[in-house]
Amino acid sequence: MISQKAKYALRALVVLARLKAGTTMMIGQISREQAIPKKFLEQILLELKRAGIVMSLRGRAGGYALLKAPEEVTFGEVLRLVDGPIAPLPCLSKIAYRRCEDCQEETSCEVRHVFERVTLATRAVLDSTTLADALKLDDIPV
Structure with missing residues (x-):
């Protein structure tokens, strides 16, 4: 059985995969849309970022996006x-x-x-x- 963490990671990645190239999504929006606790999602996305799967941008137009296709x-x-x-x-x-x-x-x-x-x-x-x-x-x- 996969962990809840893995399930959340996959759900967040599918959301990011739906984005148009060059766009990002804020962590709060992913959290709300997927009913994933925000603090837990932050940890998951940080792990995915370290692995080179996602990237993050700071600022007004910031958020997360897939780094890989x-x-x-x-x-x-x-x-x-x-x-x-x-x-x-x-x-x-x-x-x-x-x-x-x-x-x-x-x-x-x-x-x-x-x-x-x-x-x-x-x-x-x-x-x-x-x-x-x-x-x-x-x-x-x-």
Whole structure:
């Protein structure tokens, strides 16, 4: 399950992805539109800024904007930045691998094999889905 922080980060980024090039949005407006606590959003946007995903401008015409094109920002990138590894088991993590304490042998672990398939499929979707793709999904009835 993704954290509330990651969900807020993705929602804020989708809002910024909708902006016309060269325009910004104030943090208060994002906070109100998306019902995200402003102080929490400030922390999230600062983290995204440090990662080079968003930029901020001060002053009257200030606010936040995407630094990268919506086609360049994947859900996987954002989730890893905010929540860390995308793996339901520590033995499946690429960046924070840790052998499961109760595991006798990874190569014959049935649980690991099933969740490895789930993890690979999940990563494939998240790493190939961009903010631009998410905007297109808005137009598709569910």
